Amino acid sequence: MLLKPLRAVLGALALAVCLSPAAAEQPPILIGLDAEFGHKTSTSAQAIQQGIELAIDEINAAGGLLGGRKLALVTRDNRSIPAIGVDNLRELAAMPNLVGVFGGKFSPVILEWLPVAQEQGVLILDPWGSADPITEHKYRPSYTFRLSLKDSWAAPAMLNFARRQHGAHRVGILLPNTGWGRSNRAALTAASGAAGVGIVGERWYNWGDQSLLEQYRDLRAAGAQAIILVANETEGSLLVRELAALPAGERMPIISHWGVTGGAFAELAGPALDRVDFAVIQTFSFIGRDTPAAKRVLAALKARYGIPGAEQVRAPVGVAHAYDLTHLLARAIARAGSAERARVRDALEQLPAYKGLVRNYERPFTPERHDALTPEQVFMARYTAQDVLVPLAASPARAERR
Numbered sequence: 001m002l003l004k005p006l007r008a009v010l011g012a013l014a015l016a017v018c019l020s021p022a023a024a025e026q027p028p029i030l031i032g033l034d035a036e037f038g039h040k041t042s043t044s045a046q047a048i049q050q051g052i053e054l055a056i057d058e059i060n061a062a063g064g065l066l067g068g069r070k071l072a073l074v075t076r077d078n079r080s081i082p083a084i085g086v087d088n089l090r091e092l093a094a095m096p097n098l099v100g101v102f103g104g105k106f107s108p109v110i111l112e113w114l115p116v117a118q119e120q121g122v123l124i125l126d127p128w129g130s131a132d133p134i135t136e137h138k139y140r141p142s143y144t145f146r147l148s149l150k151d152s153w154a155a156p157a158m159l160n161f162a163r164r165q166h167g168a169h170r171v172g173i174l175l176p177n178t179g180w181g182r183s184n185r186a187a188l189t190a191a192s193g194a195a196g197v198g199i200v201g202e203r204w205y206n207w208g209d210q211s212l213l214e215q216y217r218d219l220r221a222a223g224a225q226a227i228i229l230v231a232n233e234t235e236g237s238l239l240v241r242e243l244a245a246l247p248a249g250e251r252m253p254i255i256s257h258w259g260v261t262g263g264a265f266a267e268l269a270g271p272a273l274d275r276v277d278f279a280v281i282q283t284f285s286f287i288g289r290d291t292p293a294a295k296r297v298l299a300a301l302k303a304r305y306g307i308p309g310a311e312q313v314r315a316p317v318g319v320a321h322a323y324d325l326t327h328l329l330a331r332a333i334a335r336a337g338s339a340e341r342a343r344v345r346d347a348l349e350q351l352p353a354y355k356g357l358v359r360n361y362e363r364p365f366t367p368e369r370h371d372a373l374t375p376e377q378v379f380m381a382r383y384t385a386q387d388v389l390v391p392l393a394a395s396p397a398r399a400e401r402r
Contacts, residue, residue: 028072029065029339031056031326032092035104038079041233044105044262047315048127049075051322052102054300059330066339071330074098078109085109086116093120099339100125100329102322105232105262107131107180110144117143121341123348125329127321128262130154131183135370143341145348145365147325147358147372148317149258149283151180155187157281157378158228158255159195165279165380166253168226172219173202174212174239175230184230184257200224205235213242220252229256233263237270244272253277255380262315266387274385283377284320284358285391286310293357297323311388324356328364328372 033052035045056071064070076092078085085103092101093116100123103110107129117124118139126134126146135146162168173188175181185202192199201222203215212235219227229236236256243251258281266273286294287310301307301319313319331354332347333339349370354361364372381391 026067026069027097028070029333030072030074030095030098031329032074032076032095032098032101033104034076034078034085034088034092034101034109036080036106036109037075037077039263041268042080042105042263043314044128044318045077047262047313047318048102048104048322049073050301050305051127051319051324052326054297054304054319055323055326055330057300057304059327065330065333066337069339071326078104078106080104080106080109082106082109082112086112089113089116089122090120093122097339099123099333099341099344102127102325103129105129105259105318107134107183108178110134111179114139114144123329123341123345125325127325128318129180130258131180132187133179133183141345142370143345145325145328145370145372147321147328147364149281149373149378150371151183151187151257152190153375153378154257154281155184155191156195157375157380158257159188159191159197161279161380162226162228162253162255163195163197166226166277168224168253169196170198170200170223171226171228171255172200172216172222172224173228173230174215174219175202175204176232176235177204177206180259181230188228207235209235210238211242212239216243216252220250224252226253226255229254230259231256232259233261233265233268236260237265237268240269240276240278241272244275248275251276254279256280258282258317261389262318266383266385269383271385273383279380279382279392280389282317282379282381282389282391283373284317285381285389286313286316286320287388287391291357293355297357311386316389320358324354324358324361325372327356328354328361 036042037045060070076088102125105128110129124144130149130151132151162171201219332344336343336347348365349367351364381389
């Protein structure tokens with residue numbers, strides 16, 4: 001009968017130790033986030049910040065790490081410009097007590113970080129960037145850890161969707177002239193044979209181009225039955241508006257990479273979105289997710305940010321990926337018994353199973369694999385006119401793996 005009171009006393013003593021003045025005086029362990037906050041149509045940086053902050057709140061409420069040290073977030077704005085991102089990374093890496101830096105959705109920024117991360121020995125934590133070389137590179141030991149989609153997973157899913165959903169055996173691909181575009185070109189080319197879909201042509205564009213209609217018409221004239229689009233919200237919405245103005249018979253289906261979901265895509269596309277067949281790849285949705293973790297995070301999103309429900313979460317993959325990746329980082333710090341970067345890096349490769357929001361991670365990372373997700377998380381979704389991103393429950397991208 002004395003067991004429960006004894007446990008209560010021991011628990012109170014442990015809490016007192018964690019909250020002792022000595023523990024409270026310890027400096028916080030810093031996590032950096034350098035993302036595209038200044039990109040005027042982007043919502044991805046804000047979503048990633050929300051996911052990190054919710055995880056930090058939970059970790060700190062549970063007593064923090066390493067005997068009571070709290071986690072704290074430090075943010076910088078790279079405006080999606082790689083050169084600014086490199087400067088920001090150097091500044092963050094020089095901060096005492098900073099263990100690692102989260103990136104935003106722009107793969108070109110993170111790709112430019114790779115040599116700096118190696119030079120500075122600072123962890124790069126990727127919750128969105130999908131370019132394969134972010135984790136598949138020459139630097140050893142690797143300091144980059146990703147919990148996100150990879151282009152080599154997106155490519156077969158988009159091609160299979162084009163074939164199964166639209167009967168398209170010939171597609172054209174429309175790509176940005178960036179490292180992300182080149183990563184997707186390589187992935188789509190490699191996956192086309194197994195998917196049974198031929199690529200009839202590729203066309204490139206630059207950020208800020210005022211029209212994509214000429215490239216679209218070139219691909220249609222080459223025999224494309226659908227377009228695989230790699231774009232962010234500005235160029236994606238531009239193409240949608242241009243297609244909506246064409247006669248219905250000239251509008252091909254668009255199967256899009258997920259960059260458009262990290263910004264005000266539906267708002268920019270406007271009513272034109274209802275006149276174009278537009279599907280987009282995803283790895284997570286709060287809609288229909290009734291796990292304890294999803295309910296807990298949705299409740300926290302409502303309490304902290306006033307987000308009323310699952311359908312109103314903007315850029316949901318950013319929230320969910322960053323939330324899980326922050327918890328994995330915290331577990332690595334605890335396992336290492338230190339916030340020293342090299343020791344945390346090693347601990348990330350040795351983490352045991354973790355039941356997360358996005359998935360249950362049997363082994364999040366290994367020395368040979370720095371990607372925590374798998375192709376099994378990939379599915380297709382559509383936007384509604386109300387700016388809700390709805391998963392296609394019977395998505396051919398999923399059916400292909402059954």
